[in-house]
Amino acid sequence: MTKPNAVPMNDLKRLYQRYEVKIAREVTSTLQSGWWLNGAAGKRFAANFAKFVGASDCILVANGTDALELALRSVVGLNASHGREVIVAANAGGYASCACWHNDLVPHYVDIEPASQLASIQAVLEAVGADTAAIVVTHLYGGVVDVPAIRAGLIDVGMSHIPVIEDCAQAHGARIGDETVGSLGDIATFSFYPTKNLGAMGDGGAVLTSNPRLADRVRQLHQYGWSSKYHVGLPGGRNSRMDEVQAAILDILLPDLNSRNEQRRAILDRFKSAAGSRLRFVDGGSGAVAHLAVLLCDDRDAFRVFMKARGVDTDVHYPVLDCDQAGWADLPMKGTQNLAVSRASIGRLCSLPCHPDLTSDEIEQVCKALGEWEAL
Structure with a gap:
């Protein structure tokens, strides 16, 4: 019996070969510019991706985990309540849990729906309380959590102040009705790990929001907490940036x-x-x-x-x-x-x-x- 050819979980060489000419042109142009961080390619992709998602601001960061940590730190810093619990699902690989612990927050796990394996809306709302600092909804496997239903439920129980963070690392382009994931909550995070639906040829992430105050906090925190160059305005900042080459590649892939x-x-x-x-x-x-x-x-x-x-x-x-x-x-x-x-x-x-x-x-x-x- 002839052994069948292997069907791989992923084969990123195929992606590269499909876009090889465009990638070579844009990467060469980016490198020749001599501007490899915080340049035109990053600004262009951030603007295009924000438009695609339907958010006003997109801040590019080093990876999806940084995006989650920065989003959590930003919303908790603005949240009027002083709770330290973050409602999350327990089945999504640990990334949201890590973001909680790295921000000195406590993950409060809720159960999932059997058919979708996504967080149960009823379980989320039942877990909400005075100690809740935020809710992270993970659009796992490319599925879509009904964020509008969660937000409506929060209003019904008098908890509309609790921020909802969308973890969209596996759901680029997913929709609920006419709205795209990443535009449904208070703030959203994306990963551009190479195997994602929109993946870099290296690593990268993004935080998106239409809340100007949150966008300003993320912009400061992703670069040391600076309010201006070398002047720290917020504690807890870090160095988390996407390089220009990755931004240029993602901008090639986004239209498709x-x-x-x-x-x-x-x-x-x-x-x-x-x-x-x-x-x-x-x-x-x-x-x-x-x-x-x-x-x-x-x-x-x-x-x-x-x-x-x-x-x-x-x-x-x-x-x-x-x-x-x-x-x-x-x-x-x-x-x-x-x-x-x-x-x-x-x-x-x-x-x-x-x-x-x-x-x-x-x-x-x-x-x-x-x-x-x-x-x-």
Whole structure:
């Protein structure tokens, strides 16, 4: 029997090859300018990305984790309440939890919806209280949390002052109705890690908001807390900047983001059609952008072996809940006893390759393997 060709989770060489001529031209021009930080390329991409999202301000930073930390520090600094708890989901890889602890805040974990694996709106609203400093909603796997519903619920319980931070690291271009994620909360964060729907060829992140006071705080905090050069106006600042080369590359890729998201959705639909009752794909809503093709399988380990034998790479996003990480066991946290759905899901999650540079043959290979699994 001939061993099947491998279908990779990602193959970034294909992305580069698709845009090679444009990238070479823009990168060369950027390097020849002699301006490699805080220059024209960064300003251009920030303006274009803010327009795409529907926010007035976009501050480029070094990575998505910095973006989360800076956003949290900014909203807590302006929040009239003095709570130290941040409501987060426990299944999103630990990035929001790290941002909490790095800001001396306490993650308060809430459970998720079984079908979407996104934070349960009811659980979020039930967790809100006098100690709540902020809510981080993670648009996980490219799905969309109903932020307007959360904000309406906060108004109903007299808690409209609590800021909502959108973690959009996996949801570039995702929508709810006519609105794009990143424009729904008080402030939003993005990662441009290479495998994202909009990824750099290195690293990068961004904070977006339409609140001028928050934008001003983030601008200061991402460069040492400076109010002007060498004059510190805010404590807790850092050096977190995106370089000009990454900004130039992202600006090349941005115009094709919507069409490439459509390709991701089409691939995921093919996989769903090939699967049956033994596999359940996560459904992030009609505006989701299929950052990952995530399914739940009762016999995940056997399924991964089965797919590997048929040349299909798989992965697990994510294998451990934040509250169960051994290295974080002694850190402050709340809500760990109320995560029944999260705990029931964690051992069943599996991700399949789902990126727009998959070939037709590779997509068919995955679909064939899914069908064979269902036929067992």
